[in-house]
Amino acid sequence: MSNVALGSAAVAAGLGAALVGFVVCGLGVTGRMRFALRHARGATFAMAAAAVVAVVAMERALITRDFTVKFVADNGSSTTPPVFNVATMWSALEGSILLWVLVLCGYAVAVAVKFRKRLGDPLLGWAMLVMFAVSAFFFALMVGPADPFIAVEVPAGYDGPGPNPLLQNHILMAFHPPILYLGYVGFTVPFAFAVAALATGRLGEDWLAATRRWTVAAWGFLTFGIVLGAWWSYETLGWGGYWAWDPVENASLLPWLTGTAYLHSVMVQQRRGILRVWNLSLVIATFSLTILGTFLTRSGVLASVHSFTESGIGPAILGFFAVIVAVSLALIAWRGDRLRSPGRIAAPVSREGAFLANNALFAAFAFVVLLGTVFPLLVEAFDGRTISVGNPYFDRMTRPIGLALLLLMAVAPMLPWAGESRRPPTELLSRRLMAPMWVAAAALVLSVVAGARGWAPLLAFGLGGFAGGAALRQVLLAVRRHRWRGLVGRTNGGMIVHIGVVLVAVAFAASQSYVRQAEFDLAAGQAAAFAGHEIVYVGSAVVDHGNRTERVAFVRVDDAKTYGPAIATYPFASQTIGIPSVRSTLRDDVALSVLQFPEEAGADRVILRVTVQPMVVWLWLGGIVMAAGTALSLIPAGSRHRRPVEDLAVTEPAR
Numbered sequence: 001m002s003n004v005a006l007g008s009a010a011v012a013a014g015l016g017a018a019l020v021g022f023v024v025c026g027l028g029v030t031g032r033m034r035f036a037l038r039h040a041r042g043a044t045f046a047m048a049a050a051a052v053v054a055v056v057a058m059e060r061a062l063i064t065r066d067f068t069v070k071f072v073a074d075n076g077s078s079t080t081p082p083v084f085n086v087a088t089m090w091s092a093l094e095g096s097i098l099l100w101v102l103v104l105c106g107y108a109v110a111v112a113v114k115f116r117k118r119l120g121d122p123l124l125g126w127a128m129l130v131m132f133a134v135s136a137f138f139f140a141l142m143v144g145p146a147d148p149f150i151a152v153e154v155p156a157g158y159d160g161p162g163p164n165p166l167l168q169n170h171i172l173m174a175f176h177p178p179i180l181y182l183g184y185v186g187f188t189v190p191f192a193f194a195v196a197a198l199a200t201g202r203l204g205e206d207w208l209a210a211t212r213r214w215t216v217a218a219w220g221f222l223t224f225g226i227v228l229g230a231w232w233s234y235e236t237l238g239w240g241g242y243w244a245w246d247p248v249e250n251a252s253l254l255p256w257l258t259g260t261a262y263l264h265s266v267m268v269q270q271r272r273g274i275l276r277v278w279n280l281s282l283v284i285a286t287f288s289l290t291i292l293g294t295f296l297t298r299s300g301v302l303a304s305v306h307s308f309t310e311s312g313i314g315p316a317i318l319g320f321f322a323v324i325v326a327v328s329l330a331l332i333a334w335r336g337d338r339l340r341s342p343g344r345i346a347a348p349v350s351r352e353g354a355f356l357a358n359n360a361l362f363a364a365f366a367f368v369v370l371l372g373t374v375f376p377l378l379v380e381a382f383d384g385r386t387i388s389v390g391n392p393y394f395d396r397m398t399r400p401i402g403l404a405l406l407l408l409m410a411v412a413p414m415l416p417w418a419g420e421s422r423r424p425p426t427e428l429l430s431r432r433l434m435a436p437m438w439v440a441a442a443a444l445v446l447s448v449v450a451g452a453r454g455w456a457p458l459l460a461f462g463l464g465g466f467a468g469g470a471a472l473r474q475v476l477l478a479v480r481r482h483r484w485r486g487l488v489g490r491t492n493g494g495m496i497v498h499i500g501v502v503l504v505a506v507a508f509a510a511s512q513s514y515v516r517q518a519e520f521d522l523a524a525g526q527a528a529a530f531a532g533h534e535i536v537y538v539g540s541a542v543v544d545h546g547n548r549t550e551r552v553a554f555v556r557v558d559d560a561k562t563y564g565p566a567i568a569t570y571p572f573a574s575q576t577i578g579i580p581s582v583r584s585t586l587r588d589d590v591a592l593s594v595l596q597f598p599e600e601a602g603a604d605r606v607i608l609r610v611t612v613q614p615m616v617v618w619l620w621l622g623g624i625v626m627a628a629g630t631a632l633s634l635i636p637a638g639s640r641h642r643r644p645v646e647d648l649a650v651t652e653p654a655r
Contacts, residue, residue: 003066007057007149011142014050014101017043018136025129029122037125041112047135048105055102058095058148062088067158070150071095077162079547079571084168090177091163093298094148099178101138103185108135111189123207126196134188137320145312161572162547169568169579172232176225180252183222184290187255189214191287194280198331203338205270213634219259220630226252227623238580238593240517240611242619245394250373251293254366258286261362268352271417276339277332278359284328291321347418354412361405368397399456406463406505409498410436410470439469460509464502471498485637493633500629503622510615517611519595524604531612533590534558539604540597550579553594553606557583565592589616
């Protein structure tokens with residue numbers, strides 16, 4: 001069977017399985033055929049099997065260079081290296097939707113298997129119904145405007161252009177999108193259970209407990225995917241940066257912000273039974289923002305290296321987004337009376353008060369980013385004018401929010417829950433924050449000694465030390481009490497995540513505040529001094545890599561290793577592509593990019609851009625620490641009767 005026939009049949013079968021599952025769950029939850037819920041699991045397996053077959057058909061077409069498949073003819077090439085040939089599937093629109101469906105079906109199967117003993121429960125039935133509905137929508141996209149298995153006739157000897165040159169010269173391209181999708185799509189699970197809770201009226205804390213680890217896992221994947229994307233940008237695009245507030249970058253940041261707010265406030269609901277409307281709204285907003293991000297990246301409304309070309313799926317995704325928002329708001333309004341919380345925040349100076357302030361800051365952060373991202377699109381749509389919102393807006397508006405969040409990261413874990421301590425909160429804070437304050441003072445002194453200047457970065461370093469010291473204190477207390485189990489569980493793993501966030505925040509402040517960049521016109525053997533480094537241009541050479549031809553500039557940094565930034569020419573590309581090279585150390589990075597090889601008779605010259613940024617490598621290390629903390633938070637902490645560290649801290653003996 002041809003790849004076109006096999007893939008098309010698999011997509012159609014997947015859509016059929018999703019619709020059958022939707023109908024079966026619908027009959028079950030309405031009470032007409034309650035027993036039907038127990039048969040919904042079979043539909044998830046059928047749907048997932050169809051997705052796997054479709055992906056296998058596409059990958060087989062790419063690997064064998066089957067140019068009778070239009071997607072392969074448009075994006076494949078015999079010269080594409082093997083690993084990037086496999087990754088070609090998610091480098092363009094139709095293949096990315098196929099990957100989305102595969103991940104979504106994987107989550108649906110995981111939910112059906114995990115809760116197999118509760119298949120007769122209407123709450124699970126409604127959740128599965130929502131997941132089938134979302135799956136059916138994305139399968140329908142592939143049957144319609146995003147069909148990846150269109151047949152095409154090509155002349156004998158035809159060879160495709162390959163993926164975008166920027167997407168086939170760094171190994172992170174093979175990992176960044178799938179990991180990001182695991183986060184994006186993973187938020188479907190808590191959203192489905194939130195809708196189920198609203199539909200069934202079971203608005204207590206059971207659905208939160210059922211989805212906690214699913215939400216944490218999705219958040220962890222999204223976090224690591226964003227960090228890998230920044231890393232890819234830094235080492236691929238050659239502009240000397242890693243985050244430019246690109247609208248598509250913002251599209252991944254928005255659900256991360258609301259998801260982070262939800263993970264914090266859900267602890268308040270589980271503990272006090274309050275913030276029910278707020279938590280439901282955050283879950284719905286997070287999933288809705290993943291769909292909005294899908295629209296931004298796949299509709300063609302944005303011009304970005306991250307986004308795909310203009311396509312016909314934009315109106316469909318935008319309509320789906322509108323339906324999600326409308327139905328969710330209608331359900332919340334319908335259950336308004338039953339969503340009233342039985343309790344309230346008794347004291348503002350308490351842990352629940354701090355979490356509420358934390359949520360307000362995350363919501364403000366998300367609003368600022370959403371406004372800066374969507375406003376130019378709205379102006380263009382309604383007024384016809386093209387405007388842009390640049391870095392100054394985002395930097396100026398988000399900086400104070402970020403600094404306030406660092407402060408809350410230090411203070412919130414040290415506060416007791418309202419009514420759970422006989423001591424005044426201020427007395428507890430003064431004692432518990434003593435060590436973090438010393439860490440903050442040491443961080444400030446070290447920063448000044450190292451040459452740091454400016455109120456904003458110095459404040460970031462001080463607050464970073466404060467928050468990091470507080471998180472480290474909690475981890476050390478947990479390890480002292482519980483040994484190795486002091487590193488696992490929601491609270492302890494969360495503190496490790498906080499340490500990773502502090503590393504990222506401090507590294508971001510340092511690298512953005514003290515970046516230095518210059519351009520040099522160097523002849524072979526000529527040296528230049530810049531930002532405490534010596535740059536020597538050794539010479540150049542032309543290197544053939546099969547899928548591209550590079551002219552490499554050999555540059556020695558500080559009389560040590562020689563690096564090779566280059567300009568590459570791809571057979572089907574209309575322009576040359578720069579390939580930077582980076583020397584990374586714990587202290588700073590020296591990024592080298594070739595701007596031009598001046599054509600002079602008998603001369604070997606290069607125009608080189610040199611970018612020096614401190615502490616960049618700590619961004620990637622911080623991301624790894626955050627991923628590790630997320631994984632540790634998914635491990636059960638141990639005995640259900642053992643009090644978590646944040647409660648134990650309340651009853652610490654006086655010194």
